[in-house]
Amino acid sequence: MSDQPLLEIRDLSVRFSASAPPAVRGVSIRVEAGTRVGIIGESGSGKSVTAMSVLRLNDERIAHYGEESSITLDGRELLKAPLSAIQGVRGAQASMIFQDPMSVLNPVFRVGHQVRDVLVAHRPELRKTAKALVIESLDAVGIRNPAAVYRQYPHELSGGMRQRIMIAMAIASSPRLLIADEATSALDVTVQAAVLETIGALADDRGMAVLMITHDMGVVARFCDYVYVMYHGEVVESGAAADILTSPQHDYTKKLLASVPRLHGDQPRTA
Amino acid sequence: MTPSPLLEISDLTVRYGAGNATPAVNNVSLSLAAGETVGLVGESGSGKSTVARAVLGLMPFEGTITYQGENLAEVTPTRMRAIRSDLQMIFQDPYATLDPRMTVGRQIAEPMLVHKIVPRSGAAARVGELLEQVGLSAEMAGRYPHEFSGGQRQRIAIARALGVSPSLIVCDEPTSALDVSVQAQVLELLQELQRTQGIAYLFIAHNLGVVRAMSHRVAVMYLGEIVEYGTSDEVFSNPQHPYTRALIEAVLEPDPASRHRPLSIDPDLTSPINVMRSRA
Numbered sequence: 113m114s115d116q117p118l119l120e121i122r123d124l125s126v127r128f129s130a131s132a133p134p135a136v137r138g139v140s141i142r143v144e145a146g147t148r149v150g151i152i153g154e155s156g157s158g159k160s161v162t163a164m165s166v167l168r169l170n171d172e173r174i175a176h177y178g179e180e181s182s183i184t185l186d187g188r189e190l191l192k193a194p195l196s197a198i199q200g201v202r203g204a205q206a207s208m209i210f211q212d213p214m215s216v217l218n219p220v221f222r223v224g225h226q227v228r229d230v231l232v233a234h235r236p237e238l239r240k241t242a243k244a245l246v247i248e249s250l251d252a253v254g255i256r257n258p259a260a261v262y263r264q265y266p267h268e269l270s271g272g273m274r275q276r277i278m279i280a281m282a283i284a285s286s287p288r289l290l291i292a293d294e295a296t297s298a299l300d301v302t303v304q305a306a307v308l309e310t311i312g313a314l315a316d317d318r319g320m321a322v323l324m325i326t327h328d329m330g331v332v333a334r335f336c337d338y339v340y341v342m343y344h345g346e347v348v349e350s351g352a353a354a355d356i357l358t359s360p361q362h363d364y365t366k367k368l369l370a371s372v373p374r375l376h377g378d379q380p381r382t383a
Numbered sequence: 384m385t386p387s388p389l390l391e392i393s394d395l396t397v398r399y400g401a402g403n404a405t406p407a408v409n410n411v412s413l414s415l416a417a418g419e420t421v422g423l424v425g426e427s428g429s430g431k432s433t434v435a436r437a438v439l440g441l442m443p444f445e446g447t448i449t450y451q452g453e454n455l456a457e458v459t460p461t462r463m464r465a466i467r468s469d470l471q472m473i474f475q476d477p478y479a480t481l482d483p484r485m486t487v488g489r490q491i492a493e494p495m496l497v498h499k500i501v502p503r504s505g506a507a508a509r510v511g512e513l514l515e516q517v518g519l520s521a522e523m524a525g526r527y528p529h530e531f532s533g534g535q536r537q538r539i540a541i542a543r544a545l546g547v548s549p550s551l552i553v554c555d556e557p558t559s560a561l562d563v564s565v566q567a568q569v570l571e572l573l574q575e576l577q578r579t580q581g582i583a584y585l586f587i588a589h590n591l592g593v594v595r596a597m598s599h600r601v602a603v604m605y606l607g608e609i610v611e612y613g614t615s616d617e618v619f620s621n622p623q624h625p626y627t628r629a630l631i632e633a634v635l636e637p638d639p640a641s642r643h644r645p646l647s648i649d650p651d652l653t654s655p656i657n658v659m660r661s662r663a
Contacts, residue, residue, distance in 0.1 A: 154562040155533075271427070300426035300589065302633040327562065330635025334642055354639035371567040373592035375619060375634050 118321050119143040119166065119185050119206075119289055125178030126161050126170065134178075135161045137345045145288065146319045148312070150336035150353065152326055154368070158345040163291050163325045166190065167208055168198045185289065204234050206289040207282035211297050213274035216281070217266040223277045224250070224262030227284060234285035246280070253280045254310045272303035276310065283314060290315065293325040308335050329372055333357055341365045387452060388414040389551055389583050390438065394446035397433050407433045409607040410446075417550060418581040422598030422615070424591060426630075430607040431587045435553045438585065439472055451550075468498040471544035475556035477536035481528040487539050488514075488524025495546040513542040517572060534565035541572065548580075555587045570597060591634050595619050603627045 119142070126136040136158040143149045153159040164170045166183055168190065183190045185206055190198060202208075210216060218226060227246045232239050243262070250258035253276040266274055275295065282290060292311065296304040312335060315322050324335055332339050332353050340350040341362065349362040360366045397408040408430040415421045423431045436442040440455060440463055448455045450466055458466065474480055481490060491513055492506040501509050511521030517538040528536060537557060544552055554573070558566040570593065576582055588594050594601060594615075601618045603611040603626065611624040622628045635641060 154564065301591070301635070302426065302629060305633040305635065308635075328635065329563075329637030330641070333637050333639055334635045357637050357639050367564060369637055371563040372637050373567070373570070373590070373596040374636060375592045375595055375631065376636055376638070 116184075116187055117142040118145040119323065120183070121162065121166070122182045122184075123178065124162060124165060124181045124183065126158075126165060126181075127176045127178075128174050133345070135345055136165070139340075139342070139345075139347050141323075141340055141347070141350075143289065143321050143323055146315070146321055148315065148322045148324065148335055148337045150324045150326060150332045150339040151342055152329065152332055152339055152368075153342035154327055156344075157342040159325050159342045160293055162342070163208070163293050163323065166289075166291060166323075167202050167206060168195060169208070203230060203282070203287065204285050205287055206291065207287045208291040208293060209275075209278050209282045209295045211294040213271070213278040214266060216278050217274060219266055221265075222263050223266060223269070224264075227277065227281050230281045231284040246284075249280045249284060250277070252314065253277075253283075254306070255280075270303075272299055272307060275299065275303075275307055279307075279311065279314070283318070283320070286318060287320065289321045289323065291323045291325070294327065295324075296331065297326070297328065304331075305334070311335075329357065329369060341368070389417045389419075389451060390415040390585070391449040392434070392438065392446070393449075395434065395437060395448065396445040397430070397437050397442055398445075399433075405607075407607055408437070408444075411602075411604075411607075411609050413602050413609065413612060415551065415583055415585060417583055418577065419600070420577065420584040420586050420598045422594035422601040423585065423587045423604060424589065424594045424601060424630075425604035426589060428606075429604040431604050432555055433607075434604075435472070435555050435585065435587055439470065439553055440467070465498075468494070468500070468547040469549050470551050470553070471547065471549040472553045472555070473537070473540045473544055473557050475559050477533070477540040478528060480540055481536060483528055486525050486527060487531070491524070491539065491543045491546055494543060498547050500547055509546065510542075513546055514539075516545065516576075517542045518568075532565075534561050534569060537561065537569055538572065541569075541576075545576065545580075549582060551583045551585065553585045553587070556589070557586075558593060559588065559590065566593070573597070591619070591631060592636075603630070 121139060121141040124136055124139040125134050127134040139162055151159045151162060161170060177191050181191055185201065190201065217223065224246055228242045231246060232242050238245060247258045247262055250261055255261050255273060255276055296307050299307060311322060314320065324331065326332065336353040339353045339356050340347045343364045349356065349360065349365050356365060360369055391414045393412045395408055395411040396406050398404045398406045411434060413421060423434060425431045433442065437444040438448055450470065488510045491510045495501045495509065496503060496506060510524050514521050514523055519535060519538055531539065558569050561569060586594065586597050598615045600613065601615050602609045603618065605626045611618055611622065611627045618627065622631055
């Protein structure tokens, strides 16, 4: 078991219609326990569909996985399991956070109660002590004055704080894998850097692996150990983040890196 | 560069809400010469878009905004309409500014017809020229906005702004919603239009790399005020204000060395409301 990765995606193909080309084609990705892996790509590259496949969040009335495709988490096959079994994996062993926390948080409930509900759903025995645990976890995700924030509603919080609440919900039952889909893309740069730091610190403390889905090479540089580059539904290149950033091999990766307007170093105004 | 600036903003203050509401923009002064790009950079709530709205005459303001020597607070509505044709705008989401039920050709023609820049009979030919200028083809005039990608829609918004031959285009986050490879192409188009037609840009963005690539001079906004103002090189190579330094440090660059750069700002203090609360 020891040389088996925490998450192994093998030869994943996803098709949303029989007539259209597949959204994802032959993608294989490994995430070892406790590591930080990135998937980078532009709109339509298939990076989110790949991530959603892990928790079977694609609309399966129209999404079809390839016969040969397989996704295992801790050795357990997810793609062919019944959805009822996946429900026990979601939030418990693997959680996902998204770009827009307002689409996750219910506007009419206090945020503390929403985090508590997630915790109690997975660990009913903690019902009595749940409030204290939630306040502790709000503190862990970097919310100041967690006892007061516990009683607040989503609209009373800034975008960065809402993102932290969503992270608190995602890690409430200590998953071994956190999937972050453009989780910091809508945030201001200073807030983005701080939220990434929080996710990194939580991952390190708990030995949690992170699969970071992003369009931003800067996020890869700051956060990831290893990265997969996706283009048109396929992985075109993968490797240690530092290697991909400094010596990309594939033409698409080179073009992507060259497109980023740099702040540091020599790249003065071209006009 | 002309001795008198194209646009001059002095002591601009804008409030949302009456009386003593906290100003969203406080005592901002800056100037823009013909053919120049001034970048306005800052985070959410810093007031950069509010400055743009005031310049475009979309917000009441205190202070003075002078465009080609005319005080915008004092011009008649008729005169303001004429100035508008010289002062165009493009926004982050071109889909929101395009009518889904009108062909893009008609939408590009409309401002030219309103301002009587071309006769109705000559509009179609001019639309074709404009589409080609922004890297699309003349035949696309008959299509609808949903038939285009995000980058193409932004090109259509640019073509529409160009139709009235503006001297200044206010660009508010023009490439923030685009993929990086598409963003690079749109930025290149804007720079080329500046070289060939001498258009000035008031260029608003939160992405410091984009602002650096585009701007001759840069103003950094924080809590409604300009905290630093200088040439692009001065501001980015030798930032003086602690907020500018913190902002530059927080930018995530595709450089493996950025992994361990420390942070020095408290992100909760970038909203005026939080600052007011913490002072209370």
